[in-house]
Amino acid sequence: MNIHFWTKHAINLSILSIAATAAYAHGTGGLDEKVRDANSRFEDVAAATAEGYAPIPCASGITGGAMGIHYVNAGYLKDDAVDLAKPEAVMYEPMADGKLKLVAVEYITSKGPASLEGQLFNFNSAPNRYGLGAFYELHVWAWKKNPTGMFADMNPNVSCDAMKMGN
Numbered sequence: 001m002n003i004h005f006w007t008k009h010a011i012n013l014s015i016l017s018i019a020a021t022a023a024y025a026h027g028t029g030g031l032d033e034k035v036r037d038a039n040s041r042f043e044d045v046a047a048a049t050a051e052g053y054a055p056i057p058c059a060s061g062i063t064g065g066a067m068g069i070h071y072v073n074a075g076y077l078k079d080d081a082v083d084l085a086k087p088e089a090v091m092y093e094p095m096a097d098g099k100l101k102l103v104a105v106e107y108i109t110s111k112g113p114a115s116l117e118g119q120l121f122n123f124n125s126a127p128n129r130y131g132l133g134a135f136y137e138l139h140v141w142a143w144k145k146n147p148t149g150m151f152a153d154m155n156p157n158v159s160c161d162a163m164k165m166g167n
Helices: 002-043 045-050 074-079 161-166
Strands: 053-060 066-073 089-094 100-109 122-124 135-140
Touching: 002 045, 002 100, 002 135, 045 053, 045 066, 053 089, 066 074, 066 100, 089 161
Parallel strands: none
Antiparallel strands: 053 066, 066 089, 089 100, 100 135, 122 135
C-alpha cells in the first residue's frame, strides 16, 4: 500500500511539474516574442536616438548584476500610456569594444496597477533610488536571457564593467 501511494504521488507531482513548466513557457514566451517583434529596430542604438531616446548612466544592482544603460524617451515617460511598440526605456549592455548590445526594454507608468499582455508591472514606491515619484515598471529581457526571470529588474548576466574600463 505504501509503495502504491508513493508511486501515485510521484506520478502526480511529475504531471504537475510538467504542466507548470508548460504554463510558464506559454505565459512568458509570447510576450518576449511580441516585444522582440515590435522593438527589434532598437538593436541599432541610432534608431533609439532617432526616436527621441536619450541615455542615462549604466545601472548596476546593489547585490550584483545590472540593467545596463537605459535610453529613455521622456515623452513616453510623461504620457503614462503602455504601448508594446513604444517602451519608455530601451536597455543596452556596454561591450568591451565600445558597442552597445540591446538586452531588454522597460515599460513605465504612474497609473496602476498596470499590466501588459496580462503580465503585471512591479510597483516602486517613493522615495526610491531613482528619485522618481511612485511608479509601475516592467522589464522584459527579450534579447538576453535572465536566469532570475524574464521580468526581473536586474540581470546577473549583464554588467556595466565595460563602462568602468573606459573611464
